[in-house]
Amino acid sequence: MSATPKGTAVVTGASSGIGAIYADRLARRGYDLILVARNKARLDEVASRVASAAGRVVKTITADLNDKADLKRLETIFAADSSITMLVNNAGVGALEPLLRSDISAMEDMIDLNVKALTRLTYAAAPVFVARGGGAIINISSVVAVAPEVLNGVYGGSKAFVLAFTQSLHKELTDKNVRIQVVLPGATATNFWDAAGGAVENLPSAIVMQSDDLVDAALAGFDQGELVTIPSLPEAADWATYERAREKLIPNLSLSSVPLRYRAAAAA
Numbered sequence: 001m002s003a004t005p006k007g008t009a010v011v012t013g014a015s016s017g018i019g020a021i022y023a024d025r026l027a028r029r030g031y032d033l034i035l036v037a038r039n040k041a042r043l044d045e046v047a048s049r050v051a052s053a054a055g056r057v058v059k060t061i062t063a064d065l066n067d068k069a070d071l072k073r074l075e076t077i078f079a080a081d082s083s084i085t086m087l088v089n090n091a092g093v094g095a096l097e098p099l100l101r102s103d104i105s106a107m108e109d110m111i112d113l114n115v116k117a118l119t120r121l122t123y124a125a126a127p128v129f130v131a132r133g134g135g136a137i138i139n140i141s142s143v144v145a146v147a148p149e150v151l152n153g154v155y156g157g158s159k160a161f162v163l164a165f166t167q168s169l170h171k172e173l174t175d176k177n178v179r180i181q182v183v184l185p186g187a188t189a190t191n192f193w194d195a196a197g198g199a200v201e202n203l204p205s206a207i208v209m210q211s212d213d214l215v216d217a218a219l220a221g222f223d224q225g226e227l228v229t230i231p232s233l234p235e236a237a238d239w240a241t242y243e244r245a246r247e248k249l250i251p252n253l254s255l256s257s258v259p260l261r262y263r264a265a266a267a268a
């Protein structure tokens with residue numbers, strides 16, 4: 001771990017949970033910070049704790065990422081603040097209930113935050129990082145990106161978007177000196193569960209990681225140059241096998257010819 005100055009990291013959803021730990025760890029690594037969330041009191045508390053522990057400059061921006069004007073304000077800051085070298089797209093909400101019991105407006109708000117805001121902030125940061133010759137984008141997805149059957153399907157779908165979008169970003173930006181990482185946490189002990197209408201205490205403790213362990217593992221994955229980091233996964237080789245199977249499909253996913261199994265069925 002080094003405390004050499006590294007520019008400024010923007011962390012969204014930094015007023016609690018995983019984002020607050022990112023703020024602490026990035027400050028200790030030498031980043032100044034811009035912390036973003038809606039709750040000003042909690043944001044200020046995180047900012048003053050982190051600033052005094054790490055001796056870095058920590059600013060806060062109170063913003064609702066579901067609000068167009070607030071998003072625009074952040075996009076403008078990205079263009080103007082040349083000290084920004086990292087974006088951690090962490091703000092997100094989840095849901096636990098199945099489709100038949102979900103409120104569509106709440107689902108839409110979740111898509112707006114987990115997908116639209118993350119996309120807009122990435123679109124604001126990426127060209128600026130490329131123009132400045134470097135930077136890093138860390139997107140917080142979830143294990144439900146590859147296991148959408150586990151929680152609410154819209155939540156899983158939103159996190160699958162984050163995974164796919166980040167894989168594509170990596171392909172586009174890796175040779176432009178922009179580091180890209182997507183983190184897939186499993187169940188983590190944060191306010192997420194209360195906000196989603198559940199209680200983390202109801203889960204078996206063996207499947208719940210503490211948020212400081214989660215972030216330390218995610219940053220270890222970042223240091224190791226990983227594109228996809230699954231902090232809970234015991235064997236990295238299992239993800240590599242999954243990826244190889246996906247990549248094996250790619251050359252055959254778009255072909256002019258209809259496979260025999262469908263031709264035979266159509267002829268019958």
Ligand SMILES: NC(=O)C1=CN([C@@H]2O[C@H](COP(=O)(O)OP(=O)(O)OC[C@H]3O[C@@H](n4cnc5c(N)ncnc54)[C@H](OP(=O)(O)O)[C@@H]3O)[C@@H](O)[C@H]2O)C=CC1
Pocket residue numbers: 012013014015016017018019036037038039040042063064065066090091092093094113140141142143184185186187188189190191192193195
């Ligand atoms: N905890 C878990 O089990 C898992 C969490 N994740 C993901 O981790 C990320 C962080 O969540 P986590 O730390 O667990 O949960 P928390 O509820 O503790 O943190 C969520 C953060 O997002 C902020 N936020 C929520 N809505 C908005 C909004 N409209 N505008 C701006 N900020 C907002 C909250 O701040 P405020 O209310 O002040 O705006 C808070 O800082 C999320 O993307 C979540 O999906 C992924 C897998 C597992």
Ligand SMILES: CC(=O)[C@H](N)C(=O)O
Pocket residue numbers: 094142143144151185186187188192
């Ligand atoms: C996998 C989980 O339990 C988690 N809450 C999530 O956000 O995906």
